[in-house]
Amino acid sequence: xNTLWNFLYNLVLSLWIGxxxxxxxxxxxxxxxxxxRDMAGEIVGKLFPGYFLENIIFSxxxxxxxxxxxxxxSAAGHRLSLxxxxxxxxxxxxxxxxxxxxxxxxxxxxxxxxxxxxxxxxRVQFSRLHAVSAVLNxxxxxxxxxxxxxxxxxxx
Numbered sequence: 640x641n642t643l644w645n646f647l648y649n650l651v652l653s654l655w656i657g658x659x660x661x662x663x664x665x666x667x668x669x670x671x672x673x674x675x676r677d678m679a680g681e682i683v684g685k686l687f688p689g690y691f692l693e694n695i696i697f698s699x700x701x702x703x704x705x706x707x708x709x710x711x712x713s714a715a716g717h718r719l720s721l722x723x724x725x726x727x728x729x730x731x732x733x734x735x736x737x738x739x740x741x742x743x744x745x746x747x748x749x750x751x752x753x754x755x756x757x758x759x760x761x762r763v764q765f766s767r768l769h770a771v772s773a774v775l776n777x778x779x780x781x782x783x784x785x786x787x788x789x790x791x792x793x794x795x
């Protein structure tokens with residue numbers, strides 16, 4: 640049975656990393672290259688709820704499958720893996736339920752990024768919040784990569 644849980648844990652980590660990488664490095668840049676700033680922001684804004692939900696689902700599933708794998712608590716990487724998964728869940732929940740709603744509220748004040756000057760207070764606040772979101776996104780992506788590295792190096 641451990642083989643099934645190990646497989647599902649690895650699969651979830653792969654989907655976590657792959658989904659985040661495709662959205663972050665391929666889809667979002669392609670949308671911003673293909674459309675004006677305001678339209679691209681609208682499109683990506685429509686995708687965010689699904690993206691954030693996916694990140695929560697994958698991080699929670701990773702926790703469940705990690706616990707089911709029977710990975711011995713004394714094994715190298717056990718505590719670090721558990722810590723990284725919990726951190727990812729907390730970051731994903733924070734981004735979904737606290738940061739993203741705040742970003743949406745500020746974005747509504749801007750109406751048009753193309754018409755508002757970059758130094759307008761709402762744009763400055765949006766840029767700051769967006770930077771926090773981008774850093775947290777990269778942390779969760781790196782988190783998943785480290786988890787995959789741990790599981791592949793420990794199981795050899």
